[in-house]
Amino acid sequence: MIKLVNVNMNFRGKQVLKDINLTIEQGEIMVIIGPSGSGKSTLLRLIIGLLKPTSGEIWVNGREITTMTEDELNKIRLEMGMVFQYSALFDSMSVGENVAFGLRQHTDMPEEEIARTVRRKLRMVGLRGQETAMPNELSGGMKKRVSLARAIAIDPHIVLYDEPTAGLDPIMSNTINRLIVSTRRMIDATSVVVTHDMSSVFSIADRIAMIYGGSIIETGTPEKIRQSENPIMVKFIRGGSAESKGRSRV
Ligand SMILES: Nc1ncnc2c1ncn2[C@@H]1O[C@H](COP(=O)(O)OP(=O)(O)OP(=O)(O)O)[C@@H](O)[C@H]1O
Numbered sequence: 520m521i522k523l524v525n526v527n528m529n530f531r532g533k534q535v536l537k538d539i540n541l542t543i544e545q546g547e548i549m550v551i552i553g554p555s556g557s558g559k560s561t562l563l564r565l566i567i568g569l570l571k572p573t574s575g576e577i578w579v580n581g582r583e584i585t586t587m588t589e590d591e592l593n594k595i596r597l598e599m600g601m602v603f604q605y606s607a608l609f610d611s612m613s614v615g616e617n618v619a620f621g622l623r624q625h626t627d628m629p630e631e632e633i634a635r636t637v638r639r640k641l642r643m644v645g646l647r648g649q650e651t652a653m654p655n656e657l658s659g660g661m662k663k664r665v666s667l668a669r670a671i672a673i674d675p676h677i678v679l680y681d682e683p684t685a686g687l688d689p690i691m692s693n694t695i696n697r698l699i700v701s702t703r704r705m706i707d708a709t710s711v712v713v714t715h716d717m718s719s720v721f722s723i724a725d726r727i728a729m730i731y732g733g734s735i736i737e738t739g740t741p742e743k744i745r746q747s748e749n750p751i752m753v754k755f756i757r758g759g760s761a762e763s764k765g766r767s768r769v
Contacts, residue, residue, distance in 0.1 A: 520545050521566055521677065521709060526575030528561055528733075535561050537733045539575070545676075548703055548710040550720050553730035554755065559713040562730070563679050566711065567599055568592040580676055597625055600670030600708075604682040606662040608654040608669075614641070615650030618668045625673065640668040643705065644698055660691035664698065671702055678702060680712040684719050692716065696723050717756060721745070729755065 521543040528536040536558045543549040551559050564570045565577055568584050577584050579595055587595065608617050618637045622628050628636070641649055644664040654662060663683060670678055680699065684692035696719050703710050714720060720727060721741045728738045731751055737744065747753060 520578070520580060521711065522576075522578040523562075523565070524576040524578070526565065526572045526577060528558070528565065528570065529573045535733050536565075536572070536730075539735055541728055541735060541738070543709055543711060545709055546703065546707050547725045548699065548712065548723055550712045550714060550724035550727045551730060552714065552717075552720055552727060552755070555715075557730045558733045559730055560681060563601075563681055563711065563713055566677075567596060567601060567679060597621075597673060598675055599677040599679060600673070600675040602663070602666050602670050602678070602680045602683055604685055606654075606659075606666040608662055608665055610654050612654075613650060614646070614652045614654070614657070614665050617654070617665055618650075618672050620669060621673050636672060637668075640672050641665075643671070643702070644668045645694070658691075660687050660694060663687065663691075663695055667695075667698055667702065671706060671708070674706055675708060678706075678708045678710045680710065680714075682714055682716075683712060684714065684716045689718070692719060693722075695719075699723050731755075 523539050523541045526536060526539040527534065551562060553559050561570065565572055566579065571585055580598060582595065584592060584595055615637050618640055619633050622633050622636060637650060641647060644667050646661065646664055646668065657665065683695050683699065687695065699710060699712060700723055702708060712723065724741050726738060726740055727744045728735050729752055737747055737749055737752055744752065
């Protein structure tokens with residue numbers, strides 16, 4: 520479970536997140552939406568402990584992380600996997616080495632077991648047998664899938680996704696969305712997904728939180744959000760769809 524209590528974040532005096540209160544239950548897929556610059560990525564970086572809030576508490580699986588040392592945070596991060604916006608694979612390493620990276624860095628798992636785990640995780644994301652491929656031989660969607668396999672290699676309790684379908688065509692976006700849902704089912708992970716892509720939002724979310732100007736203006740199930748009468752939300756849902764269609768043609 521993830522819980523943010525009265526979280527404020529300022530960058531050089533500019534308030535980027537204002538009094539955020541948000542609870543994400545164990546096993547839930549929470550999708551964070553909001554316009555560009557509203558503070559979505561900042562929220563993810565706070566949850567993974569890359570940023571410390573100006574004030575407020577952040578609880579991850581029952582522990583308050585804002586007062587932790589870097590060593591303590593590194594341990595907590597082992598319970599989290601992150602899928603970065605641009606996949607962030609190591610280009611000089613093969614697919615298998617990318618997926619194995621965290622296991623080699625943070626566990627003393629024997630090589631045979633690492634190889635078995637890598638094989639299993641690649642199978643989960645539909646990339647069976649791609650261990651020796653290099654990232655530059657892969658399409659954007661395949662890179663995203665490798666990035667997901669790497670994020671879940673150490674069986675995290677929490678998976679964070681930053682714009683997982685950005686730049687992908689609608690078919691590959693659907694594949695990634697199905698993987699987000701099946702990953703939650705397979706490893707019972709709590710998932711936080713930041714996205715602009717409104718078609719993804721409604722197909723994967725258990726709940727949606729809308730950030731606007733640094734504040735959460737509405738939280739609820741997809742049905743509740745669809746029926747929202749908040750003019751900002753109504754406008755965003757319509758505009759967001761148009762934006763995601765435009766982007767997917769690129
Ligand atoms: N390290 C930083 N230093 C100063 N300002 C920052 C920093 N990180 C983010 N900001 C500012 O905080 C605001 C929110 O940024 P953030 O990246 O969280 O928004 P976002 O909702 O994820 O936007 P996008 O959808 O465009 O990725 C922006 O005005 C940004 O310029």
